Every structure is written in C-alpha cells, then in structure tokens.
Amino acid sequence: MRNLKLFAAGLALLAALAPVQAADFSGKTIEFVVPFPTAGGSDVWARFFAPFVAEALPGKPTVVVKNVPGGGSITGTNQFVQRARPDGLSILGTSGSTQLPYLLDDARVRYELKDLVPVLVSPTGGVVYVNPSLGAKDARDIGKMRGKKMKYGSQGPTSLDLVPVLAFEIMGLDVDPVFGLARGPARLAFERGESLIDYQTSSAYLRNVVPLIKAGKAVPLFSWGVLNAQGEFVRDPTFPDLPHFAEAYEIAYGKKPSGTAYEAFKAFVVAGFAAQKPIFLPKGTPKDIVDAYVQALDKVVKTPAFKEKSGKELGDYEQAVGPAAQAAMKVALTIDPAAKAWVKDWLARRFEVKFEKK
Amino acid sequence: MLDVVGAALLNVLSGTHLLYMLVGVGVGLLVGILPGLGGIAGMSILLPFVYGMDTISALALLIGLLAVVPTGDTFTSILMGIPGSAASQATILDGFPMAKRGEAARALSAAFFSSMVGGIFGALVLTGFILVARPVILAFSSAELFMLTVLGLGMVGVLSGSSFVKGLLSCALGLLMGLAGAAPATGEWRLALGLEYVVDGLPLVVVALGIFAIPEIIDLLRRNTAIAEVAALGRGWLQGIRDTLREWGIVLRCSGIGCLIGAMPGLGGSVADWMAYGHAVQIAKDKSRFGRGDVRGVLAPESANNAVAGGALIPTLLFGIPGSGSTAIFLGGLVLLGIQPGIMLVETQLDLVYTIIWTLAIANIVGAGLCFGVSPFVARLTTLPYTYVAPFMLMIIFFAAYQATTDWGDILALIAIGVLGLYMRRFGWPRPPLIIGFVLADGAENYLYQAIQFQGWSWLWRPGVLIIAAITIASMWAGARYGRTPIDEGGASGRVRDTRSQFVFALFMVAVFAYAVVDLLRWSFLAKAFPLGIALIALAGAVLVAAVILRGPSTSLMVFDTEADTAPGTASLARYLLWLAGLLGASGLFGFVIGLALFFAAFLHFEARSPLARNGLLTASAVAFLAAMSYTFVLDFPRGLLQQVVEMPWPLR
Structure with missing residues (x-):
C-alpha cells in the first residue's frame, strides 16, 4: 500500500514535470x-x-x-x-x-x-437565390414574393437545411420544403424549375450558381452574413454586394427582425455557418x-x-x-433555452418531427 | 474542338501521364479483384496522394482506377461466385456456373472484351454528349427518375426464377431493408429494430456480400472440393471474344443502358449491371440456359458496368453532382486539385475534359489487356482446395464489410444477412430481386415523394414518364412472352417430402413483414406511406407461401429445398455456421486481428488438415495483409474486450 502511494506520488511528480518540455x-x-x-x-x-x-x-x-x-x-x-x-x-x-x-x-x-x-x-457562408419567374430583382422585392407558393429542396428537417427554412419563415415567405435532397440535387431541382427558391454554401454558390445568375436563370437575394468581433451580423466579405439576412429583412419590411424565432435563427446560423x-x-x-x-x-x-x-x-x-x-x-x-425550445416545438408542429428521448 | 481533342490525346500519351494511369489501373484492378472492395475504396486509397500532384497526372491516376474496377472485379465474380465489387453482382449468375463447368477462360475473355467495348462506348458517349447533355439531364425530373426505378423493379419479373411470388417477396424484403433507417422526409428511425447502426441505412456492400458471398463460401466448403468441377480452365479465350462479336447487339444496348443509368444522378451505378442482365433475359428467345451459364448473362452486365463510368462523369463534370459512388470521390479529388467541376469547367477547360475522356478510353483498353495477361494465373485459384481459399475470402469480406462504416454493426449485419442468404438459397427464394429492391429503394421512395410534392399528380402525364412507362410495360411483356427462366440455385430440383424446415423459414418471412407493418404503423404519414404499402402486400404474399407449403409436398414451385437432394458426404450446415460464430466470438474477445489469426490457424488445422509450417505461414500472411490494409486505409479494426481493457500496439488495437 505504502509502495503504491509512493508510486502514485512519483507519477504525479512526473505529470507535473512533463509540461516543462515543449511539445515535439x-x-x-x-x-x-x-x-x-x-x-x-x-x-x-x-x-x-x-x-x-x-x-x-x-x-x-x-x-x-x-x-x-x-x-x-x-x-x-x-x-x-x-x-x-x-x-x-x-x-x-x-x-x-x-x-x-x-x-x-x-x-x-x-x-x-x-x-x-x-x-x-x-x-463559411451561404446565399439564398430565387427563380426569376417570381419577379424579384433583389431584396427590395421580397415583400412582393409574399403569398406566392414556393418549393424548396431540403436534406431534412433537422439537417443544416433547417437554417434556410427558418429564414424563409421569418421573412414571411410561403415556402414548402421537399425533403430528401442533398444540396447538389436540390440545385438540380432548382435548375429544372421544380423548386423556385434555393441556397448554396459559399464555394458551391461561386462554382455553380454564379454562372446561372449570369445566364439570367437565378436571382440572388441575400447571404447569411458573418459575425463581427462585437458579435453583430455584417455582410459576408465573399459577397460584399449582397445584403445579409437581417439587412434584407430591414430593406423589405422597414424594421429589424426580432423575436424568439429570430434569436433561434441567429444561434443556428452561427453554429451552422459562421x-x-x-x-x-x-x-x-x-x-x-x-x-x-x-x-x-x-x-x-x-x-x-x-x-x-x-x-x-x-x-x-x-x-x-x-x-x-x-x-x-x-x-x-x-443557445438560449427559450430559442431552443421554440425550434423544437416548431419542428414538431410544422414537420411532425418526433425527438427521441435521451 | 478537334484541335482540343488532338492536344488532349498528346497530353495523355506523354510519359508521366501514362505512368500514373498505369498506377491507377493497377490499383483499380487490385481493389476490383478483392471481394467487396471497389471504386469507392480504391478512390479513397488514392485521394490522399492527389493533393499537390500536377493536374494531368492526378487525373490520370484517378481515371485509370475509375475505368478498370468493373473489369477487374469480374475475376472474383466469375471464379469465386462472390461479387468483386458492387458493379459485377449480376455477372455471378451466369459467369460462376460457366467457371464451375470448366469454361472459366471463355467467360473471362467474354467479360474482359465486352468490358472494354462498354468502357470505350462510355468514353464516346461522354465525348459526344458533354457539350449538349445539359438539357437532356435537366429533362429528367424527379418523376422520370422515379419511373426509371420502376423500370428497374420491373426486372424482378425475369430474375425471380421458378417462383414469381417468392421473387416479389424477396424484392419487397430488399426494398424494406433499403428503406430501413432514418426516413428522408422526417428523420424518424423506422424499421431500425432500435439499433443505431441501422439509422444510416444498411450499406450496400454489406448486403451484397452477405446475400451472395457468405452462402457461396459455405456451400463450397460443404462440398469440400475445388471451385472448378473440371480441373482445367478450358481454353475458349478466343471463343469469348467471338461470343462478344456475335452478340454485338446485346453488348451495345447494355453499354447504352450502363451510360444512361450512370448519367442519372441519384440512381447510382450499382443497379446498371442488374438492369442490363434483366434486359438480356427479357429479350432472349431461348431463356433456358440463363442462370446455368449462358454467355449472354456475362456479356450484358460486363458491358454495362464499364459504360457506367463514362455516363457518370457527365453529371459529375457538368453539374458537379456525381452519377455514382466512385465519381463522388472523384469529385472530391477534382476539388482538391483546384478544379471546380460545373458548367464553367466544360466551357472554359475543355482540354481537361478531353484528357479525362482519352484516359478513360485508353485505361479501359490497357485494363482489359492486363486482365487477359494475368488471368491464367488468377484462374488457378479455382483449382485450389477450397478449405485453403475460404479463410482468405472470409478475411477479405469481413474487412471489406467493415470498410462500409467501420462499426461492429457491419460485421454483425454481414453475418446476419449471410445466414438469411443461406436459407433463401436453400429454400428457393431468389436473391437477385432482393438486391434490386435494396438498391432502388431509396430512389423509388424519394423520387416518388418529390414528384408528388413538386408537381402534384400531374407528373403522371409528363411525356418522359409515359415513354418510360411504355418501355417498362414492353420489357415486362417481352420477359413474360418466351416463357420462364430457370434461374434458381445450383440447378437443384428441390423436390421434397419433408417441408417442415422451409415452413419455418416461410413463417420467419411472415414474421419479418409483420414486424415491418407493426413498426411502420407508429410513424408519421410521410415516413410510413411508401414502406407500409410494400409491407402490407408482402405480408399477404408471405402468408400465401406459408399456406402452400403447409399443405405439404406438392408440385408447386413455392415448395423448394435444396437439401432434398444433397450429395451424401456433404458436411452439415451447422458446422460452418459454428465456424463463423467462432470467428465472431474470438474477434469479440480479442479484437479482429487476433481473432482472425486464431480462426485462421484453427480452421486450417481442423478443416484443411494443413501441415503446421504451412499453417503458420498462411496465418502470418493473413495478419500481414490486415496490417497493410490498416496502414493504407488509416483504419482500426473492430475492437474486442481485450482492447477495452489493455492498450494494444498497432495493428492489434
């Protein structure tokens, strides 16, 4: 027993000494x-x-x-x-x-x-874009899109694609997600005209959506934006010409977004993108x-x-x-517990998502 | 455009490019030959080396591999009756019987030659279509893609062998296995038996190896001979080439099928060989030899699976969306090289595109040539006593299965599905429909939902949908027209007096479908609608089969048991199931590497009666193989209790 204690003490000593050595x-x-x-x-x-x-x-x-x-x-x-x-x-x-x-x-x-x-x-970031047939030219026309039914290709209700669906909901857009499409196939569905609104993360957007925009087949609306040092959303440096989400909301509705849904959106946009x-x-x-x-x-x-x-x-x-x-x-x-509870309730309400008990 | 094509050819023929292509071809053939490993595994091996390489060499390496995996995997499918990769499953049905009959040489040469033709066909299609394919691919909406899955499921009719009802049930079981796991629409864990492993869905490689490889290995072990019933490989090398040229219609049409399936993002290339095989059977006037070694059954899948790559590269390069599993990894490789796939690539860097195409064509020729060259040596494997071959096969299969998700679940699922396959084989439940159902399940459900949600019920009247529906009906009609195929297991008559054991198995199927119904009922509409429809129909069918069997011995083809006319002296099934259990138990206790070494030594000692020195050498080489694999794949093997307690050194950990 005594020996064991000594041994343990020796180990502790070794452990204390170890950090002196620089990692190599x-x-x-x-x-x-x-x-x-x-x-x-x-x-x-x-x-x-x-x-x-x-x-x-x-x-x-x-x-x-x-x-x-x-x-x-x-x-x-x-x-x-x-x-x-x-x-x-x-x-x-x-x-x-x-x-x-x-x-x-x-x-x-x-x-x-x-x-x-x-x-x-x-x-990373992401950009939301729409089919030109909706008549929107930029974020100012978001109000005009209210009431129009739009399909959106999504991976699943609890995937990262939760963020855009939440964004559409806050924007007051009538968007119906169609589940089971990864980002690539979702873009293909957009190109086929099956979905009218879509988003891609920055690199995929630059690679595959910018050519569509140049060809007049897609119109960009807004980016998610990035957090600055003060924890505020600012424009995404990769897309300096596009308003970020909160900015687009303000352009469309003349006031800043607020409320539990927006708090939840912020939390998830940071975890998912920023x-x-x-x-x-x-x-x-x-x-x-x-x-x-x-x-x-x-x-x-x-x-x-x-x-x-x-x-x-x-x-x-x-x-x-x-x-x-x-x-x-x-x-x-x-994440604010109230915002988290709101999102879970929203997922259960809108998409019948059942959460397995831990 | 022509000058670009010519410049690209010069690029391809330059020294270093050819060298890297050869390396790619070499790795491709190797992973093709190793059962269960295929393009995805091969690409994963090469990908780490790509970073920092010059673009042309890296493309040569990757395309070289992509092109020849479905050429090399033919060896295993024809000689061993085990899918060399997911691409050559259908080749087994006729290739393996040919090998057993001593016609291995003819089957192999027909396969290699038609593979080459298919590969070049794919490269030609890619050349011709890459600039104009965009609207064609966009014309296939979710509705047309759903109809393509229906066309594929329609093949079940001719692949059901003697009992159509059992074929349908087998397909339904495959569909349900394919749908098990998180539902795409809601994320609910349906049909998951409460297991986390199933939540992601069962991996194709595990299902394919379980359903085909394990039963075949055990069957061969029980007969305790070499694979080839005739010792010689047969000559027939020229015969195989002549077969290909004579059946040029099948070869070209199946190449076309391969290209089309490859080009459809989301269908996955792995169903192409089955579609091609089904097509060959459907249009054949004389179907009597399919499943018993008809060379057309080799030509069809082999020309199709090599053509897949050319087709699959179209959406990969044009849209940045992969058309098959291995092109998905190729896509990652492109991004690592700083190449951004998409319409911009095709419009601004056409030279790269043609480099890819030329490499694809040349690699197919080189790959087929190499296969011809090495086949006399590889084919000798079929003359070895199987008790020596089996442990190696089991090791590679376990390793390949474990590659799927690196989870103990892979191994357990492999064995569970293997036992299922064993009894399906014994009681005349055809296995190809199960695989077809499994492969198409995801696409069928997803695209059906998407078609309805995107387009409402108007999708039914799209011209594309109507055209594919017409093709489906015509092909099923053609399939039914010239009588049934005898595709069944081993040509056994299966007539039996004692029907008790197969009744138990039929009850098991009833229980499986009943479980599916009960489980599905508790989920939300979108998660259950599609699988529940299948499960209910299947439940009724299974009850019917059980009832027919219960009536006792009859002439109905639903009553079937290969054990009825087993040759005397055949070892019992239980004996080899115990060996499998032993391997599992030892791995569970000591981890996979030590467990496998123990299994090897014991198996060679008791089953092969191997001399001690040879036994030691073989066991050591098995462990060395695992170590090499662990190193190449950056992979730990399944751990046992021992590893939980003691920190073991590599590669035992």
Whole structure:
C-alpha cells in the first residue's frame, strides 16, 4: 500500500514535470479524424489543411486524415470523444452537421463539444437565390414574393437545411420544403424549375450558381452574413454586394427582425455557418500541446501559399485561430433555452418531427 | 474542338501521364479483384496522394482506377461466385456456373472484351454528349427518375426464377431493408429494430456480400472440393471474344443502358449491371440456359458496368453532382486539385475534359489487356482446395464489410444477412430481386415523394414518364412472352417430402413483414406511406407461401429445398455456421486481428488438415495483409474486450 502511494506520488511528480518540455512531434503520426465520408466538403477541407499543419507543427509530423463516417458525423465524433487521448496525436474536424444535433439534444449524441478544445474555426457562408419567374430583382422585392407558393429542396428537417427554412419563415415567405435532397440535387431541382427558391454554401454558390445568375436563370437575394468581433451580423466579405439576412429583412419590411424565432435563427446560423468547421483537440489536452497547435495554425493561416489557395477552396473568410476560435465556438455552442425550445416545438408542429428521448 | 481533342490525346500519351494511369489501373484492378472492395475504396486509397500532384497526372491516376474496377472485379465474380465489387453482382449468375463447368477462360475473355467495348462506348458517349447533355439531364425530373426505378423493379419479373411470388417477396424484403433507417422526409428511425447502426441505412456492400458471398463460401466448403468441377480452365479465350462479336447487339444496348443509368444522378451505378442482365433475359428467345451459364448473362452486365463510368462523369463534370459512388470521390479529388467541376469547367477547360475522356478510353483498353495477361494465373485459384481459399475470402469480406462504416454493426449485419442468404438459397427464394429492391429503394421512395410534392399528380402525364412507362410495360411483356427462366440455385430440383424446415423459414418471412407493418404503423404519414404499402402486400404474399407449403409436398414451385437432394458426404450446415460464430466470438474477445489469426490457424488445422509450417505461414500472411490494409486505409479494426481493457500496439488495437 505504502509502495503504491509512493508510486502514485512519483507519477504525479512526473505529470507535473512533463509540461516543462515543449511539445515535439518529430517522427510521430497525427490522426486528423473527420467524421464524414471521403471526398465530402469536410473531408476536402481537412485534406486541404493537413499538409500545412504537418509542415508547421514542431518536429514536422505526418498528418493523415482518417474518415469515420456515419450518423451524419455523430458516430465518428462519439468515437473520437471516447477514444482519443489528449496527447496531440489525435485531432478532430467537425462541421455544422455535428453541432446541430448537439444543439437539438439528439439522442445519439454522446459528445460534449464544450469540453473539447477548439484551435481553429473555418467559417463559411451561404446565399439564398430565387427563380426569376417570381419577379424579384433583389431584396427590395421580397415583400412582393409574399403569398406566392414556393418549393424548396431540403436534406431534412433537422439537417443544416433547417437554417434556410427558418429564414424563409421569418421573412414571411410561403415556402414548402421537399425533403430528401442533398444540396447538389436540390440545385438540380432548382435548375429544372421544380423548386423556385434555393441556397448554396459559399464555394458551391461561386462554382455553380454564379454562372446561372449570369445566364439570367437565378436571382440572388441575400447571404447569411458573418459575425463581427462585437458579435453583430455584417455582410459576408465573399459577397460584399449582397445584403445579409437581417439587412434584407430591414430593406423589405422597414424594421429589424426580432423575436424568439429570430434569436433561434441567429444561434443556428452561427453554429451552422459562421463557425462551421472547427478543429478540436481532445478534452484535457495539456497547455503546451494546445499552444503548439495554436502557434502552428497561426503560422499556417499567415503563409502566402495558404492565403493564395484558401480563397479558392474556403472562400474569403478570416480563419479564427486560438482565442478567436474559442470565442466563436462559445457563441456557436450556446443557445438560449427559450430559442431552443421554440425550434423544437416548431419542428414538431410544422414537420411532425418526433425527438427521441435521451 | 478537334484541335482540343488532338492536344488532349498528346497530353495523355506523354510519359508521366501514362505512368500514373498505369498506377491507377493497377490499383483499380487490385481493389476490383478483392471481394467487396471497389471504386469507392480504391478512390479513397488514392485521394490522399492527389493533393499537390500536377493536374494531368492526378487525373490520370484517378481515371485509370475509375475505368478498370468493373473489369477487374469480374475475376472474383466469375471464379469465386462472390461479387468483386458492387458493379459485377449480376455477372455471378451466369459467369460462376460457366467457371464451375470448366469454361472459366471463355467467360473471362467474354467479360474482359465486352468490358472494354462498354468502357470505350462510355468514353464516346461522354465525348459526344458533354457539350449538349445539359438539357437532356435537366429533362429528367424527379418523376422520370422515379419511373426509371420502376423500370428497374420491373426486372424482378425475369430474375425471380421458378417462383414469381417468392421473387416479389424477396424484392419487397430488399426494398424494406433499403428503406430501413432514418426516413428522408422526417428523420424518424423506422424499421431500425432500435439499433443505431441501422439509422444510416444498411450499406450496400454489406448486403451484397452477405446475400451472395457468405452462402457461396459455405456451400463450397460443404462440398469440400475445388471451385472448378473440371480441373482445367478450358481454353475458349478466343471463343469469348467471338461470343462478344456475335452478340454485338446485346453488348451495345447494355453499354447504352450502363451510360444512361450512370448519367442519372441519384440512381447510382450499382443497379446498371442488374438492369442490363434483366434486359438480356427479357429479350432472349431461348431463356433456358440463363442462370446455368449462358454467355449472354456475362456479356450484358460486363458491358454495362464499364459504360457506367463514362455516363457518370457527365453529371459529375457538368453539374458537379456525381452519377455514382466512385465519381463522388472523384469529385472530391477534382476539388482538391483546384478544379471546380460545373458548367464553367466544360466551357472554359475543355482540354481537361478531353484528357479525362482519352484516359478513360485508353485505361479501359490497357485494363482489359492486363486482365487477359494475368488471368491464367488468377484462374488457378479455382483449382485450389477450397478449405485453403475460404479463410482468405472470409478475411477479405469481413474487412471489406467493415470498410462500409467501420462499426461492429457491419460485421454483425454481414453475418446476419449471410445466414438469411443461406436459407433463401436453400429454400428457393431468389436473391437477385432482393438486391434490386435494396438498391432502388431509396430512389423509388424519394423520387416518388418529390414528384408528388413538386408537381402534384400531374407528373403522371409528363411525356418522359409515359415513354418510360411504355418501355417498362414492353420489357415486362417481352420477359413474360418466351416463357420462364430457370434461374434458381445450383440447378437443384428441390423436390421434397419433408417441408417442415422451409415452413419455418416461410413463417420467419411472415414474421419479418409483420414486424415491418407493426413498426411502420407508429410513424408519421410521410415516413410510413411508401414502406407500409410494400409491407402490407408482402405480408399477404408471405402468408400465401406459408399456406402452400403447409399443405405439404406438392408440385408447386413455392415448395423448394435444396437439401432434398444433397450429395451424401456433404458436411452439415451447422458446422460452418459454428465456424463463423467462432470467428465472431474470438474477434469479440480479442479484437479482429487476433481473432482472425486464431480462426485462421484453427480452421486450417481442423478443416484443411494443413501441415503446421504451412499453417503458420498462411496465418502470418493473413495478419500481414490486415496490417497493410490498416496502414493504407488509416483504419482500426473492430475492437474486442481485450482492447477495452489493455492498450494494444498497432495493428492489434
């Protein structure tokens, strides 16, 4: 027993001494866990970052992307939280699709995102556009669109596509979502004229919708907007000519949006877009390792090669690193209980969504 | 345009490009041959290397692979009776009987040659249509896509073998399995048996391997011989090519079918081989040899599955929406390379598009040539005693299944579905309809709902819908016209005196459909309407089958049991089910790698009576294979209790 105590004391001493050593990853392999299948948006994002991160970390380790798909990212995130050790050799890249079920208390979620340590957050945006046959030329005509029945292709009521449906509801538009369409097929349905209103995230919008707009087949209305340092919505730097949602509302109705529904929209738009893709370290990662990552990522986002390529890959967004990332995730993961209850009730009312008990 | 085409050809023929294409072709053939691994797995292996490569070389690598997976997977389908990848499932029906009969060489050469023709056909279609395909693809609204799934389901008629009712029930079971999991409209977990694993839907690779591979392996083990009943591979290499040229009509039409299915985003290429096979049976005047080794049953799916790639690249490049599973990953590769797929790509970077097309065509030729070259060696596998082959097959199948979602559920589902397949085979419940139902389930439900929600009931009168409806009716009529096909299991007569065991199985089917009805009733309308309709009809059908069997031995084809005329000396089914259970148990305790090593050693010792040294060597090479796979795929294997308690070193963890 005495020996055991001594042993424990020795261990504690070792643990206390350890952080003095600066983190070094020479010869190590770091697993960048992505809870999505190969080649999806998050996978491409992670693979884009991986070589830069490898180059910038002390000791230049190898970084491999490991896909653990399933449950719309819930499976892989559960597994990471359960298995990853806080030694800096396992990192996690999630997305809005991971944060949304967390916020909605999905029964399958067994991760506490607030416990993980965010070291970087990649924001993205989205743009809502409509079919020209509705007669709208820009946000000023939103009022004219009231009362017109519109179809909208959506992935599902509790997916990230919840945000636009909520936005349409607040705008007072009569939009009927048709479920079961991923973003790509939803755009195709728009091009076929089956749906009249649609949105795409920034990169897909630039790639596939801008040509439609040039051809006169689509009219952009507004972007989601991004949060500034004061936590207020401002125009999306990738789309400086487009009003953001709240601005568009004001243009259309002459007053700022307010109320519980709008509070809920804000919370989900941040979780889904403004703080869409965070890189997390496991719970309880020692400070020296966190610092090593923050410094490395800070270096990454400042290298010219990264800046040059990232504009095309990730859109013109400021990558939040270190404290900025923590601040952004804090906003993204905090939701007013009243707003949350409102959204759940709204989903149950409008789409008969039944929430499994935790 | 012609100068662009020529410049692209020069690009393709430059040294480094060809070299990378060869690497892609090599990997493609390899993942094709390994059962269950296909284009998706191959693309995932290559993708990490793409980042930072120059564009032309990277395209060569990826397209090289994309082109030849459905050429290489033919080996496994024809020689082993196990789908080499999802693309060659239908090839088994006639290819495997040909191999057993000693006509492996003819079947393989017909397959490779028609694969090549299909691949080049796909590349030609891509060339001709890429600039004008946009309105064509946009003309297929949700309504037309739904009708295409109906056309596919119509194939069940000719694929049901001797009992049409059992075929329909099998298809219904496939549909319900395909619909299990979160409902697309509401996210409700219908038909999920309360299991989280099912919420995402069952993976195709797990279902296909379970339903075809496990029963085949166990059947071959029980007969305890080599696969080929005739020791020689047969000559027939030229015969296969002659077959292809003689049946050029089938080959070209099936290539067209492959292209069309590939080009429809959301249908998924994996149903193309079944559609082509069904088509070949429907139009054949003499159907008597289908399912027993008719070369047309090899030509049809093989020309179609290679043509899929050309078709699938059309929406991938034009709209940035993949037409098949592997083009989905190809799309990710393009984005990593900084290429933005979409109409802009086709309008501004036509040279890249033609580079892709040329690579596709050349890789198909090279791939087929390589397959011809290596087939004498690969084909020797069929002459080995099966007790040596089986553990390797089981290992690869388990590995491939586990690739699907890297969850213990993959393994358990594989075995559960394998046992289901085993009894379906035994009692004459045709399995191809199950796969067709499974593959088309999602599309059928989604597109039906979308058609109704987007267009109301007016979708029924769209010209496209009417045309596809007419084709469906005509093809089903053609299928019924020239009499039934004998596609059944192993040519057994299945006449039986003792009907008790198959009655139990029929009751099991009744129970399954009854469960489906009960489960579905509690969900909201949008989640239950489509599957409930199927389940109710199926329940009635299953009750009918059970009633017919209960009446006792009869001439009805619903009464069927292959065990009735099993050769004496055949080992019991239970014995091999116990081996499977043993593998499961050992993996559950010690994790997959150690569990598999134990299984290997024990199986080779007791079943193959392998000398100790050889046993050790084979077991070690199996573990080495798993380690290599774990490394390449960045993958941990299923963990056991041991790993929960003790931190194990790689690759045992």
